[in-house]
Amino acid sequence: MGKRTIIPFGPQHPVLPEPIHLDLVLDDETVVEAIPQIGYIHRGLEKLVEKKDYQQYTYVAERICGICSFMHGMGYCMAVEEIMNVEIPERAKFLRTIWAELSRLHSHLLWLGLLADAFGFESLFMHSWRLRESILDIFEETTGGRVIFSVCDIGGVRKDISNETLQKIAAIMDRMEKETKEIADVFLNDSSVKLRTKGVGVLTKQQAFDLGAVGPMAKASGLSHDMRTTGYAAYCKLNFQPITATEGDSYARTVVRIGEVFQSYDLIKQAIALIPEGDIKVKVTGNPNGESFMRGEQPRGEVLYYVKANGTKFLDRVRVRTPTFANLPALLETLKGCSLSDVPILILTIDPCISCTER
């Protein structure tokens, strides 16, 4: 047995977009155990529910994450709408679905770029982020914001997208689909990429289940769990199946996310083809009273919103269980037995969002 050492990894590291600390117990160059430490960016956003009323809290929910900001706002609004028995207009459901899938594209293209950057493939990183820029341009054109755009509201959405703009977005999806095929070919077939991802950080299907993994982390291990199939928003009107793989390694996680990029292009085009005319919001009056659990599928996996209301304008509790929080145990498992040089790639393959995790 080699000499055992403990190496502190993070909270600041070139590969980490956000701070997390791991104590890596090493046997020579092999990781034996990883002990996590978070808490560097805990913002107390759930505590803010005591100061902001239930309408204002939509803006707070959107600020939980800068990548899936829209989906956080949507999850919170759906939970409150469930308590208040609010049925939002059909057009609003489709608009929410379109913005949610654009957010998924934003997230996955960003992640692909970060992965390429982590293994030193700079031109691939730039191509991924160049594509992502088109999504941010759509956000800006349709909402006025590029990252946090505050269009989701309790009762529907605040802004409509004209049919002309929807057709333009469909054309952009066609163009991006072709361009994504080019970079997907490199991610999936380039020998240097495969060397860094194939067989690295294997999580078996049983381990993924036993450790409560969600999203692409679970799907890449063969667990077909995708909350969109429950049919919230307009997903019940769209035709799709969860993207899965079986190998459970970093390569499989890349395959799943790339598959979901193409799936999102398709879902957006389906939604644009089916979106009905009509109102985008219903008036919501009174205060919520009761509790609800709402689950949705964010880019990183299943999110849970629990909202408890007491009949006043201030809620008793908002609790968010984000996908990264659920994926941390699976990350710790994949790190066991890996080489020190693979740690950055493995941390990235859960697509960690520590802002979400700590709230």
Place this chain on the structure above:
Amino acid sequence: MDQSVRVITSGELLGESLTLKNKGYRLVAISCTNKDGMELTYSFNKDYELVNLRVITDTTEEISSISFIYSYAFLYENEIKELFGVNIVNMAMDFKEKFYRISATTPFKTEKEEN
């Protein structure tokens, strides 16, 4: 989406959790609210069905960790112990209230609980 919640006692928690585990349920989350005592809600999922178990307690009662049934429960339990002050014992990994690096002690604990 099923919104039902079943209230159980703290003594029933381990048995109920083990039963659900053996039936193939995954732990989705443990949530806590601080109105009318501490309400711990354990949410489990199987085939998109959500089962919620609720334990109503206070900060003095010892609540057994379910982390030896669901190993990853330690993350939720550490969070609840640190933010709400619920006395969860026997966690698989106990961060000793250093999970979040916050200056406030149990910020979600109500004044009633503190007295």
